[in-house]
Amino acid sequence: xxxxxxxxxxxxxxxxxxxxxxxxxxxxxxxxxxxxxxxxxxxxxxxxxxxxxxxxxxxxxxxxxxxxxxxxxxxxxxxxxxxxxxxxxxxxxxxxxxxxxxxxxxxxxxxxxxxxxxxxxxxxxxxxxxxxxxxxxxxxxxxxxxxxxxxxxxxxxxxxxxxxxxxxxxxxxxxxxxxxxxxxxxxxxxxxxxxxxxxxxxxxxxxxxxxxxxxxxxxxxxxxxxxxxxxxxxxxxxxxxxxxxxxxxxxxxxxxxxxxxxxxxxxxxxxxxxxxxxxxxxxxxxxxxxxxxxxxxxx
Amino acid sequence: xxxxxxxxxxxxxxxxxxxxxxxxxxxxxxxxxxxxxxxxxxxxxxxxxxxxxxxxxxxxxxxxxxxxxxxxxxxxxxxxxxxxxxxxxxxxxxxxxxxxxxxxxxxxxxxxxxxxxxxxxxxxxxxxxxxxxxxxxxxxxxxxxxxxxxxxxxxxxxxxxxxxxxxxxxxxxxxxxxxxxxxxxxxxxxxxxxxxxxxxxxxxxxxxxxxxxxxxxxxxxxxxxxxxxxxxxxxxxxxxxxxxxxxxxxxxxxxxxxxxxxxxxxxxxxxxxxxxxxxxxxxxxxxxxxxxxxxx
Amino acid sequence: xxxxxxxxxxxxxxxxxxxxxxxxxxxxxxxxxxxxxxxxxxxxxxxxxxxxxxxxxxxxxxxxxxxxxxxxxxxxxxxxxxxxxxxxxxxxxxxxxxxxxxxxxxxxxxxxxxxxxxxxxxxxxxxxxxxxxxxxxxxxxxxxxxxxxxxxxxxxxxxxxxxxxxxxxxxxxxxxxxxxxxxxxxxxxxxxxxxxxxxxxxxxxxxxxxxxxxx
Numbered sequence: 001x002x003x004x005x006x007x008x009x010x011x012x013x014x015x016x017x018x019x020x021x022x023x024x025x026x027x028x029x030x031x032x033x034x035x036x037x038x039x040x041x042x043x044x045x046x047x048x049x050x051x052x053x054x055x056x057x058x059x060x061x062x063x064x065x066x067x068x069x070x071x072x073x074x075x076x077x078x079x080x081x082x083x084x085x086x087x088x089x090x091x092x093x094x095x096x097x098x099x100x101x102x103x104x105x106x107x108x109x110x111x112x113x114x115x116x117x118x119x120x121x122x123x124x125x126x127x128x129x130x131x132x133x134x135x136x137x138x139x140x141x142x143x144x145x146x147x148x149x150x151x152x153x154x155x156x157x158x159x160x161x162x163x164x165x166x167x168x169x170x171x172x173x174x175x176x177x178x179x180x181x182x183x184x185x186x187x188x189x190x191x192x193x194x195x196x197x198x199x200x201x202x203x204x205x206x207x208x209x210x211x212x213x214x215x216x217x218x219x220x221x222x223x224x225x226x227x228x229x230x231x232x233x234x235x236x237x238x239x240x241x242x243x244x245x246x247x248x249x250x251x252x253x254x255x256x257x258x259x260x261x262x263x264x265x266x267x268x269x270x271x272x273x274x275x276x277x278x279x280x281x282x283x284x285x286x287x288x289x290x291x292x293x294x295x296x297x298x299x
Numbered sequence: 300x301x302x303x304x305x306x307x308x309x310x311x312x313x314x315x316x317x318x319x320x321x322x323x324x325x326x327x328x329x330x331x332x333x334x335x336x337x338x339x340x341x342x343x344x345x346x347x348x349x350x351x352x353x354x355x356x357x358x359x360x361x362x363x364x365x366x367x368x369x370x371x372x373x374x375x376x377x378x379x380x381x382x383x384x385x386x387x388x389x390x391x392x393x394x395x396x397x398x399x400x401x402x403x404x405x406x407x408x409x410x411x412x413x414x415x416x417x418x419x420x421x422x423x424x425x426x427x428x429x430x431x432x433x434x435x436x437x438x439x440x441x442x443x444x445x446x447x448x449x450x451x452x453x454x455x456x457x458x459x460x461x462x463x464x465x466x467x468x469x470x471x472x473x474x475x476x477x478x479x480x481x482x483x484x485x486x487x488x489x490x491x492x493x494x495x496x497x498x499x500x501x502x503x504x505x506x507x508x509x510x511x512x513x514x515x516x517x518x519x520x521x522x523x524x525x526x527x528x529x530x531x532x533x534x535x536x537x538x539x540x541x542x543x544x545x546x547x548x549x550x551x552x553x554x555x556x557x558x559x560x561x562x563x564x565x566x567x568x569x570x571x572x573x574x575x576x577x578x579x580x581x582x583x584x585x586x587x588x589x590x591x592x593x594x595x
Numbered sequence: 596x597x598x599x600x601x602x603x604x605x606x607x608x609x610x611x612x613x614x615x616x617x618x619x620x621x622x623x624x625x626x627x628x629x630x631x632x633x634x635x636x637x638x639x640x641x642x643x644x645x646x647x648x649x650x651x652x653x654x655x656x657x658x659x660x661x662x663x664x665x666x667x668x669x670x671x672x673x674x675x676x677x678x679x680x681x682x683x684x685x686x687x688x689x690x691x692x693x694x695x696x697x698x699x700x701x702x703x704x705x706x707x708x709x710x711x712x713x714x715x716x717x718x719x720x721x722x723x724x725x726x727x728x729x730x731x732x733x734x735x736x737x738x739x740x741x742x743x744x745x746x747x748x749x750x751x752x753x754x755x756x757x758x759x760x761x762x763x764x765x766x767x768x769x770x771x772x773x774x775x776x777x778x779x780x781x782x783x784x785x786x787x788x789x790x791x792x793x794x795x796x797x798x799x800x801x802x803x804x805x806x807x808x809x810x
Contacts, residue, residue, distance in 0.1 A: 187431070
């Protein structure tokens with residue numbers, strides 16, 4: 001292009017000088033700053049837990065029984081607590097996820113249009129439950145279950161399920177509502193009943209989001225301490241029977257150990273904390289992978 | 300339905316030979332039988348969405364093995380009427396149909412009539428292609444599976460036959476297990492048509508099936524419609540009047556009736572007749588105004 | 596409600612205007628030609644010749660306008676019927692004006708002087724009738740009147756009778772041979788003019804369709 005001899009263009013397409021660019025830059029800086037500030041406590045927590053706990057983590061730690069507080073950190077481990085957490089959380093999941101999913105299906109598929117009273121009640125209750133403090137849940141289960149049937153992993157599972165339920169309901173319902181109506185119509189038009197439409201078209205389409213939502217709820221429940229305090233009575237031995245007799249779990253054990261004056265106990269508390277974070281991390285990553293895989297298939 | 304009017308025949312004085320007929324165009328592409336089997340009979344039906352009367356006092360008959368087009372401006376109720384023919388309006392809360400709709404002489408909205416049974420015999424293709432996020436095979440097999448067909452061999456046969464009818468077989472026969480979401484718009488719509496045909500319905504309703512497609516894809520689907528006409532009865536809602544003239548045997552023109560005093564509007568059926576007559580010599584001035592594009 | 600397709604309507608109006616122009620020219624020139632023939636005054640031949648050129652130019656122009664509208668506007672219903680009818684009556688109008696010019700060309704003092712009174716009367720009558728028929732055909736076009744073809748067919752029968760009578764009179768040999776030959780042609784011309792008028796009315800009844808014409 002002959003630059004020197006080309007005539008001046010008749011329109012000026014350059015950015016009109018104004019505050020705009022500067023405003024843009026200032027806002028960008030502020031946003032980055034905000035992000036960094038948020039990152040600080042997160043990174044701080046992670047770094048602290050990892051540095052304090054990494055030394056103590058080992059296969060032995062994860063399986064050995066819980067020693068008395070006085071013993072140093074390299075003796076014993078959190079075996080019972082790991083088992084307890086896995087058992088109680090699994091039990092809570094088995095109770096909460098199917099119920100929550102069914103509730104979400106009812107809300108989204110049968111409760112449309114705001115006319116269905118039962119659906120409105122369920123939805124309202126689910127929203128209320130999201131706001132209930134976890135310790136109150138624990139007290140509730142304590143009052144109606146533990147007082148009558150004693151401490152047990154089952155009680156803890158009930159409490160955790162109560163916490164998980166509204167989360168599963170709401171996130172599943174979100175995922176179901178994202179399924180386009182066109183798919184439902186296509187299925188109805190082929191002569192499917194509402195149940196069949198839901199099971200064969202809506203659920204398979206939403207399943208990725210539903211699973212990842214459920215995993216998030218599980219991760220949340222695995223880390224809850226307060227509801228367990230009243231229901232499982234933190235002991236230090238493995239209780240094979242999750243249905244009766246007191247047991248222990250990682251969050252409860254962290255609480256017990258961290259408040260102990262002994263270094264060993266505290267060291268074990270850090271180890272338990274790291275274990276718990278790793279469990280939550282694995283669940284979250286799993287949720288991400290499942291979402292990604294299912295969205296790719298859907299494309 | 301009245302028979303085709305006699306073309307004006309006047310002796311041409313120049314040659315003293317009898318008539319080249321003074322009718323404007325060649326005889327219709329298919330002789331329309333005025334006494335053919337009625338697949339649908341609607342008698343003075345009105346359709347409401349809660350308190351809103353979407354369609355008022357509509358009467359028509361749909362004839363077997365013909366393609367009938369519903370045309371009209373936006374809001375005239377043509378899609379509402381179409382959806383009432385396979386009870387898809389039931390899915391909308393507050394929708395109800397008053398009046399008599401008969402499918403092969405049986406009341407469509409009678410007591411004890413199952414909408415599910417209705418929809419297995421009267422299928423529907425929608426404006427925007429809506430393939431399920433499953434494989435191509437599973438999309439087509441969906442309907443037959445609902446009807447209890449589990450045998451793999453039989454399903455394979457049905458899938459191939461339906462895709463052949465849908466003019467899609469050659470393009471997808473080597474990737475039946477691939478996701479249907481990877482198909483182009485035109486292919487996806489042909490998939491949806493094949494999916495509808497897989498359950499071997501009696502009637503296929505189409506709600507603006509080509510409006511989201513390019514002209515080539517549209518032609519492919521129109522060819523398909525001509526192909527399958529002999530085995531099915533088709534009712535198509537379309538905004539495209541050239542499409543109505545290309546494919547349909549009969550055309551029903553709906554329009555909006557405004558009540559100035561109560562400031563309400565409702566849809567009405569203005570004129571219904573052989574497509575050639577509607578587009579060459581409409582009887583009603585509103586039809587004339589609409590098809591010539593003077594008034595929307 | 597505002598009407599759309601204003602530009603298309605303007606195209607149609609332009610075509611209509613030209614068609615009416617052709618009808619008008621034809622009606623006027625037919626009267627002139629009959630007059631010229633009967634009085635033997637052939638001054639008007641030059642004028643008719645010019646008008647014939649005009650019509651010859653209008654014909655392809657109108658055809659092109661109509662073809663373009665059909666191509667670009669996808670007409671249906673009355674629009675389509677209008678455009679098709681214009682295409683069909685164009686040749687009738689063009690041929691008819693040709694015939695009128697042919698009649699005028701035969702105007703000649705010698706010829707008019709040699710006519711028997713009976714043949715003169717018949718020619719006068721045929722001239723009047725053909726003018727009337729074309730006036731009726733023009734009206735039927737203007738009003739989109741489907742019923743005109745019926746009455747025009749009847750009047751054409753009258754024209755055929757006049758034609759027969761004139762031929763009989765010519766065959767009687769009372770006039771000189773050249774005169775007889777010329778007048779035979781003229782008789783034929785008037786008879787053909789009647790036929791064309793009926794044809795046009797026939798096309799108009801297709802154009803009129805089944806709706807009542809506008810008031």
